[in-house]
Amino acid sequence: MIVLSQVINGLILGTIYILMALGLSLIRGTMGILNFAHGVLFTLGAYFTVKVAMLTNFWVGIIIGPIFVGLVGMFIQRFFMRRLQGKHELFGLLLTFGMAYIIEDIIKIIWGVGGQPFNIPPSLSGFVNLGFLIYPTYRLFILGVTTFLLLALYIFLNKTKAGLIIKAGSRDLTMVSLLGIPVQKVFTLVFGLGTMLAGIAGALAAPMWGVQPTMGNKILIPCFVVICLGGMGSLIGAVVGGLIIGVAVSLAILIQPFFSDLIIYVIMATVLLVRPRGLFGEVGEAFE
Amino acid sequence: MLLKIDSINSYYGKSHILYDVSIKVDRGESVALLGRNGAGKTTTMNSIIGLVTPKSGSIQFDGKELVGLKPDQIVRQGISLVPDTRRIFPNLTVLENLKISERKSADSNWTISDIWELFPELLRLKASRGRELSGGEQQMLAVARSLVGNHKMLLLDEPFEGLAPIIVKRIAKTLIEIQKTGISLIIVEQNFRMALEIATRCYVMNLGRIAFDGPSSAITENPELQKKLLAV
Ligand SMILES: Nc1ncnc2c1ncn2[C@@H]1O[C@H](COP(=O)(O)OP(=O)(O)OP(=O)(O)O)[C@@H](O)[C@H]1O
């Protein structure tokens, strides 16, 4: 029974990884950079949600909070990253690295280094009897929200013009510009979307993990692993990779807590040795 | 005058590729740009569309200076490049490739259904991914993509290269139809015969310079000139 509930906990953890990994993957696929600020934007999502929820209610908070994070992302892209246009991609990566520290400090200055209380509404705070297991309602809520978001993202990428442009841009940005589409605007959109996904992950994780300035620091590495494992630029890869890593981490904790850090690298190394492009990675490595 | 290229000089890094290239194209006119391998034809196209920025000279399109604008800004003026490598998005379907290329303008009103009429084979392949298409199908889609952008002028870089003779005839026929609707064309070719059947006037490049310009007949009727400027 405890193993089963840990597996389900792992799936929930996996959904958080998936949201993070998808944002990272979208940004990398289009803009060619790994966003090192992704972890702190996760934290920012939690803070924005808590603060908006205090002024209004939980439901408004969890919708508006991540949107604010997306706007912050768009702002960063529009006013900072665009200045690096034409320079080596390494500069973009360094910029996000610096942003991570700056935003973390801003959070500390505004809200202090301590934790923030965050109460979920009574309708989500109970338990549900699944028949074989009694399980916290809030965690099932996370599963539901993530499933919905994945479907929405899939539809956006495949059925809307903006989504198709993002997919096209992951293969050939120059050709996108030759269609008369401003590439920098696509970048702003993608960075906003990717960071909003990080914000959603932070908002969802907040009641489980506690809201404090460093809550996002440890999540980035497992998410990089999820992307490598699932295959660069693959949507389905991020989903499967996230679930595998989530479950593996949860089960490892049962055996020995420090195994949970080790196991993700063992899994990644094993898969990459057999299949260097990851489980679902294309040889071309771009978004699908 | 729709396009007026005036004495441009273009470089790749430090190597000087185009020397004082000047080309003029009237509204509704089709012009061929010929020349041997490495003569600078693609570089000229890239200079017009903004992938290469000329260091000196000017390019006026419909009265507006293009030098210094970014490719997407240039394309939005109503000029479109069909690149030599076609650059079909491999992860999008034929229909999706067209959808993201659609652009409304006052210049013409090509729609995706017009494309299905023009190239029925693309309609049959509408759900196939770009990567699954043959060379000829990719070329048709590349031209179609520029058409639904509703531009004033299309730049076609080696539209016939590597295609079976029957497909070459199809594309050539289509280009003539396109020109009849009032769209101007620049057709870049090494294989000059087909290009000159479409174009009324031509420029021949050699070593980064315009070595000849005149009516198409001046080349087709002059084997000596062909030998001097175009023989491999
Ligand atoms: N990216 C590049 N960097 C440096 N030199 C280049 C580059 N592309 C082309 N060149 C050089 O510029 C010159 C002109 O090339 P260009 O591609 O414009 O010729 P072309 O007339 O289109 O030839 P082809 O018929 O082979 O397509 C050639 O000498 C070529 O080697």
Ligand SMILES: [Mg+2]
């Ligand atoms: Mg060429």
